[in-house]
Amino acid sequence: MTMQVLQEAHNLRNKKINKIEKMKSEQDPMEFIKTFEDFCKGSYEETVNDSHTKHFLKCLGLYDKGTSETFVIRIRIPGGQLSVEQALKLAQCSKKYGNDYIDITTRGQVEFRYLKFNELPLLLKDLSTVGISAIQCAGDNFRGVVTSPFDSYSKTSPIETMPLLKEIQSVFLEQEAWMGTLPRKFNIAILGDSINTCNIFGNDCAFALASKNGEIGFNLYLGGKVGVQARDLNLFVKDHQVKEVFAAVISLYKEYGFRDNRNKNRLTFLLDAVSLEEFAKAIKEHSKLELPQAGELLVKDEFTLDDSSTIELKDGKSAIHFGIPSGIFCGSDLEQAALLAQKHDGVVRLTYEQSFYIITNTSSIEDIKQSSLYKKYDSYHNIYFNNQIACAGNKECSFGVIPGKPDAINMAEYLNKNVPIEDGKVRMYWSACPKGCGIHGVADIGFEGAKAKDEEGNSCYGVKIFLGGKAASSILEARxxxxxxxIPKAQELTAKLLNIYKEEKNENETFESFDTRVLSSLAIEEIQTRIGL
Known part of the structure; x- marks a missing residue:
């Protein structure tokens, strides 16, 4: 009976499928991938000339930007974890193929830009020599699986998730049955930490640390996407059940998910149609697992980085933070980071806030702080850059309304000059359009790109400002x-917001976040009044 409910919802929404689904039925992506090297020997104008080709390129993590020298590749970095060897190879490839440019993404992955069409197979081969792949990183596929950058090192993590992450990946990665066959893209996260360091609830499928009857495991949350937090399925999953439960979720989504209106085909819309209770029953039926009701959710806090730029971990380890403004990075600096990690027996970990850490012995931290690389980024260790995100913007994305990344950097520099605050935290996330790829809806202060009017009434770049998003909650609260x-008016208003924060902070407290001091204590109407709206 449970599957009948899903089937009825599927039938109701799939009387007419969209054109992308028709393409999928006409050609196998695996056949395209097998002939990709020969394909790139032809001319760009003759080969990349239809939407079929563009769709299949996405199965290789490649985006066609309209010319033979402007391809973008999204590269899979499981859990944001890079070995020294892999970091060095990425740095080398960025310099060799991509104009020494790297974007760190909001999933702790990396993107190269300015790639030449005929060099794409060479790039993919180079990456594969150190076990790095871009396959299935774009289009209707599974994006990079995320977890805490401190996985296996954190004092607040009772379980290591990387082995489970690899089990999750093994279900779909490079598997023909899962190559470009989902109704839409699918984001996955697993977190074994009580501190939310990976935006856990912003994913289609999320396993969040929980406890039941004294046993550590995960509560299952489904249906997250930009602007929508994942919802509690009221199921407790033990660590050895994670792979089977995940396989059940994606099998149900693939079979019963909607394939008509691409704007309404993510998993969350299927959950809306059939109810969380029915989908939970379907998971148990499909997996044949006796999954109990959810346990106590242990993920309760948001991550805080103070001005010291270091995080003390367990077993004599520490993490040193490198704040990368808006995630704009380069291969030359990644090479330096890799060599620093190698020198100090460390590892590189990328973050969803578009920065990275080197995790090493605590005794090595001061040496790293003396490096030229650390000094280059040291000026960004302040509350306006520590927790900053910005999506690609209108230069790289056709949906973008504003530049985005430059706006975010300019805002942070403006605030640091005009409202300097030494001790605190404010998360400022920028999306260049309403699609929200900069996850502004979960920020303390979120900015959504929009057309606005300047003081003379002329059209100009602008933003809508949002307050009070929660990354550590499964409830989206941005207002x-x-x-x-x-943009200039937004800078002025944001400065007033931060002045409220500065005025309201308790001098006797060593640390108070913007969320704690302003958003949790003042009504939005009072905030609007105090900033002159």
């Missing part, structure tokens, strides 16, 4: 503070 305002 719109303003209509579209120009």
């Amino acid at each position: 719109q503070l303003t209509k579209a305002v120009s």
Whole structure:
């Protein structure tokens, strides 16, 4: 009976499938991938000339930007974890193929830009020599699986998740049955830490640390996407059940997910149609597992980085933070980071806030702080850059309304100059359009790109400002503070917000976040009044 409910919902929404689904039925992506090297020997104009080709390129993690020298590749970095060898290879490939440019993404992955069409197979081969792949990183596929950057090192993590992450990947990675066959993209996270260091609830499928009857495991959350937090399925999953439960979730989504309106085909829409209870029953039926009700959720706190830029971990280890403004990085600096990690017996870990850590022995931290690389980024160790995110923006994305990354950097520099605050935390995330790839909806202060009017009434770049998003909660609480305002006006209003924070902070407290001091204690109407809206 449970599967009948899913089937009825599927039938109701799939009377007419979209054109992408028709393409999928006409050609096997694996056949395209097998002939990719020969394909790239032809001319760009003659080969990359239809939407079929663009779809299949995405199965290799490649985006066609419209010319033979502007391809983008999204590279899979499981859990954001890089060995020294892999980091060095990425650095080398960035310099060799991508103009020494790297974007760190909001999933702790990396993107190269400015790639030449005929060099794409060479790049993929180079990456494969150190076990790095871009396959299935774009299109209707599984994006990079995320976890805590401190996995296996954190004092607040009773379980290591990387082995489980690899089990999850083994279900779909490079498997023909899962190559480009989902109704839409699918994001996955698993977190074995009580501190939310990976935006756990912003994923289609999330395993969040929990406890039941004294046993550590995970509560299952499903249906997250930009602007929508994942919802509690009321199921407790033991660590040895994670792979089977995940396989059940994606099998149900693949079979019963909607394939008509691509704007409404993510997993969350199937959950809306059949109810969380029915989908939970379907998971148990498909997996044949007796899954109990959810346990106590242990993921309760958001991550905090102070001005010291270091995090003390267990077993004599520490992590040193390198704040990368808006995730704009380069191969030359990644090479330096890899060599620093190698020198100090460390590892590189990428973060969802578009930065990275070197994790090493605590005794090595001061040596790393003397390096030229650390000094280059040291000026970004302040509350305006520590927790900053910005999506690609209109230069790289056709949906973008504003540049985005430059706006985020300019805002942070403006605030640091005009409202300096030494001790605190504010998460400022930027999306260049309403699609929200900069996850502004879960920020303390979120910015959504929009067209606005300047003081003379002329059209200009602008943003809508949002307040009060929660990354550590499965409930999205962002509230719109303003209509579209120009970028200079947004800077002025945000400075007023931060002045409220500065004025309200308790001098007797060693640390208070913007969320704790302003958003949790003042009504939005009072905030609007105090900043002159």
